[in-house]
Amino acid sequence: MTDNITAFELHRARGPFNAAFFSMMGPYIEWNVRRHKQRVFADLPRTVVELGSGVGANLRYLRPGSTLIAIEPNLPMHRRLRAAAERRGVHLDLRDRLAEDTGLPAGSADGVISSLVLCTVTDPAQVLTEVRRILRPGGTFRFVEHVVAPAGSPTRALQRALRRPWAWTFEGCSCERDLAGLLRAAGFARVEIEPYRLHSPFITFNTQIAGVAHA
Template sequence: MSDTTTGDPAATGFELHPGRGRFNAAFFGAMGPVLDSAMGPRKRRVFAGLRGTVVEIGPGVGANLPYLPHGSTLIGIEPNRYMHAGLRAAAERHGVELDLRERVAESTGLPDGSADAVISSLVLCSVRDPEAVLAEVRRILRPGGSFRFLEHVRAPEGTPTRAAQRALRRPWAWTFEGCSCERDLERAVRDAGFRTVEVEHYRVHTPFLPFNTHIAGVAGV
């Protein structure tokens, strides 16, 4: 397994917090099976047929590696270095060649048109600039490539989930490294200039009420 860590998060806009960085690595490592039981069926559908050069923005501790073909290569853009050990271990377990880049999703450092697919799950909620990330995704995708995503999003107005999102937005963002449960990410993807966009709305059932409204989809260039 090749593993190249490049980039300086301080130079690319990511502030590594030792407490929250470690907490999030441990939290998502422990919660992986729970999240997979809720999101697995849609991951299998959205990530079906991945091949060629696949880039993942924010791969974390490797929750999506089971959905990649054995023997494939993943370029992982992950600025939280506390995630790296778990990500390497997951790549080893699932037979995925990992090219790890310590960078932010707004600035991957990859050449134009170099990826066949870009994938993300539970990432656009926490990036500093979703529009810039989506522009970067489009830049690095080859013609005919696809962006495949599963994200949690703002709930409809007037619902208990929306009220919880509004009430908990500050402690939620502090705990989960800037994660916002109030972003209209479907609109952001639709406005990003992709040639085609397919989106499914669904709900997961967890004790974390602000987190429970989701979208899954594929955008093509």
């Protein structure tokens, strides 16, 4: 773990707000991104490591009887995540850790997933280093994330204008990250990325990528 990664700072109001927001808005977000998740989260291994599981949006992509090692430092999410895992018949190994430093053994994971998390972690490059460390050779990191819009576009201007209130509301989330660039530079053996655009009212969040990085 790099020195600049500090512990997750839980805000008294925004922590519970985000847990409630993602519980309420989860079905709507899911409906928008389902096609991309169905593609990249198809045929997941029986044990999956998930970064920032939130309240369990991705449990539906695991087969009942699977194990989810959930790296989730936001404690107000834990109760809903536990309940959702129980409903789905998924064994939950919930860890109050950061994605930058999961504490998992090197080469121990067949599959790591994330959705809408690399936008929020403190150090996405360090997270990708950690993902490569914990994946066994041939293992995969599958992701669905929102990213910076093309330079000069109206969406890019809006992302810039709204960056502070957006980050404040969504616990440090940035709409200005070039995550495709970071993924390609992270040293994976092969990276497949599909960019796409949602048509939701959350305009700054509509530029997205989904894909698979092979260790």
